[in-house]
Amino acid sequence: MPRLADHDHRRRQITDAARRVVARGGLPAATFQSIAAEADLSVRLVQYYFGTKDDVLRATRQAVAADAALHIASAVSEAADADAADPREVIRAILLEVLPVDAARRDDSMVLNAFFFDEITGGASDAPSRDAAGAANYLETLVRDRIVLTGTDRRTAEIDARLIVAAASGLAQAMLADRELAPQAGELLDRLLDRMLTHR
Amino acid sequence: MPRLADHDHRRRQITDAARRVVARGGLPAATFQSIAAEADLSVRLVQYYFGTKDDVLRATRQAVAADAALHIASAVSEAADADAADPREVIRAILLEVLPVDAARRDDSMVLNAFFFDEITGGASDAPSRDAAGAANYLETLVRDRIVLTGTDRRTAEIDARLIVAAASGLAQAMLADRELAPQAGELLDRLLDRMLTHR
DNA sequence: TCCTTTGTGATACGAACGTATCACTATGCT
DNA sequence: AGCATAGTGATACGTTCGTATCACAAAGGA
Numbered sequence: 001m002p003r004l005a006d007h008d009h010r011r012r013q014i015t016d017a018a019r020r021v022v023a024r025g026g027l028p029a030a031t032f033q034s035i036a037a038e039a040d041l042s043v044r045l046v047q048y049y050f051g052t053k054d055d056v057l058r059a060t061r062q063a064v065a066a067d068a069a070l071h072i073a074s075a076v077s078e079a080a081d082a083d084a085a086d087p088r089e090v091i092r093a094i095l096l097e098v099l100p101v102d103a104a105r106r107d108d109s110m111v112l113n114a115f116f117f118d119e120i121t122g123g124a125s126d127a128p129s130r131d132a133a134g135a136a137n138y139l140e141t142l143v144r145d146r147i148v149l150t151g152t153d154r155r156t157a158e159i160d161a162r163l164i165v166a167a168a169s170g171l172a173q174a175m176l177a178d179r180e181l182a183p184q185a186g187e188l189l190d191r192l193l194d195r196m197l198t199h200r
Numbered sequence: 201m202p203r204l205a206d207h208d209h210r211r212r213q214i215t216d217a218a219r220r221v222v223a224r225g226g227l228p229a230a231t232f233q234s235i236a237a238e239a240d241l242s243v244r245l246v247q248y249y250f251g252t253k254d255d256v257l258r259a260t261r262q263a264v265a266a267d268a269a270l271h272i273a274s275a276v277s278e279a280a281d282a283d284a285a286d287p288r289e290v291i292r293a294i295l296l297e298v299l300p301v302d303a304a305r306r307d308d309s310m311v312l313n314a315f316f317f318d319e320i321t322g323g324a325s326d327a328p329s330r331d332a333a334g335a336a337n338y339l340e341t342l343v344r345d346r347i348v349l350t351g352t353d354r355r356t357a358e359i360d361a362r363l364i365v366a367a368a369s370g371l372a373q374a375m376l377a378d379r380e381l382a383p384q385a386g387e388l389l390d391r392l393l394d395r396m397l398t399h400r
Numbered sequence: 401t402c403c404t405t406t407g408t409g410a411t412a413c414g415a416a417c418g419t420a421t422c423a424c425t426a427t428g429c430t
Numbered sequence: 431a432g433c434a435t436a437g438t439g440a441t442a443c444g445t446t447c448g449t450a451t452c453a454c455a456a457a458g459g460a
Contacts, residue, residue: 118226121226160395233417244438252419
């Protein structure tokens with residue numbers, strides 16, 4: 001049993017490269033050539049590890065979705081630690097973690113959006129594959145649960161959570177189009193939560 | 201001066217076809233072949249009227265942006281007629297006009313989003329061409345002006361308008377992913393405006 | 401040492417697509 | 431009738447890209 005290679009590491013190397021390529025130029029920019037070049041590997045090796053291009057993109061999409069979920073989950077636990085009980089602060093932390101406020105998050109947003117619109121337009125061939133769309137649902141659940149903690153009834157909390165996540169997602173979109181918006185993200189978020197989380 | 205053809209009509213025929221193709225399959229689906237087939241014209245004629253593919257897409261993008269602006273403007277004037285003075289009803293009418301609540305609006309949203317993300321990823325080659333991004337700005341201005349009418353100070357109105365438009369844009373995105381959301385659009389919008397347009 | 405896994409390189413083929421060219425037809429004003 | 435405009439069809443060329451194949455090199459544990 002000679003020369004055991006770290007397949008998982010290799011695969012991650014490749015999907016990470018694909019992720020960067022997509023972040024830079026969208027899904028159309030993702031070709032065998034561009035991905036291999038970005039990973040500084042031979043085109044052949046990419047073929048070698050993933051048979052077809054669809055396989056590469058499928059794996060990349062799943063990796064991105066999983067990373068995003070982890071990212072959010074860690075933001076939740078951090079916020080929960082720091083500010084033990086205030087649901088509003090937790091929600092704020094989650095959303096601030098998701099908005100494209102810096103280069104890294106900007107890349108994440110771009111990639112997620114690229115896959116999302118590919119799914120919408122039916123670009124994803126055989127599998128249903130609602131990975132990117134699922135991320136928004138996950139966010140909604142998190143936010144909804146936090147709103148319920150404030151004493152809001154479940155149905156209202158559901159609607160409000162949907163609106164809050166929609167607003168964040170729309171803000172993210174706007175920030176992708178206009179980088180100058182990044183510094184205002186915190187302020188906008190505060191204002192949004194002021195308006196959405198107030199009992200009356 | 202023989203056989204005068206209606207060039208504008210022809211061009212619109214073609215850009216309309218392109219619009220439908222993009223609505224169905226995104227920008228990657230827009231090829232000379234698919235556009236010509238959709239317009240029921242020869243591939244050659246499309247080349248004949250617009251030299252290159254970029255020209256076709258440029259014209260389509262501009263047509264779509266212009267249509268959207270007209271669409272919104274007419275919604276504004278209708279709402280202003282019906283409910284002469286209530287800014288909230290005008291805003292509601294505008295946003296309901298923009299959300300993908302039916303097939304036609306769904307197509308519009310798809311196309312706008314397709315071009316928008318193309319612009320973001322730098323797909324638009326030479327020209328800056330912020331047509332799609334400009335639409336959101338236009339919306340923000342409209343909403344902001346209506347909010348100012350309620351007595352809110354300008355700076356606050358700007359922020360609120362940005363948040364409202366962001367929420368609508370995020371909702372639109374969610375509705376594109378999940379058609380079942382369409383019937384709830386009105387309710388969600390009402391709730392959003394309840395929360396965002398209340399003085400305190 | 402040898403054999404298996406791991407990885408490379410060249411190369412080829414076909415499909416989709418954008419683009420250009422040429423020759424040809426049809427139409428309808430003047 | 432004649433001619434400029436409008437439109438067609440075939441065809442061909444070059445790219446880019448995905449995919450498949452073949453032979454070969456390297457490396458390290460048994």
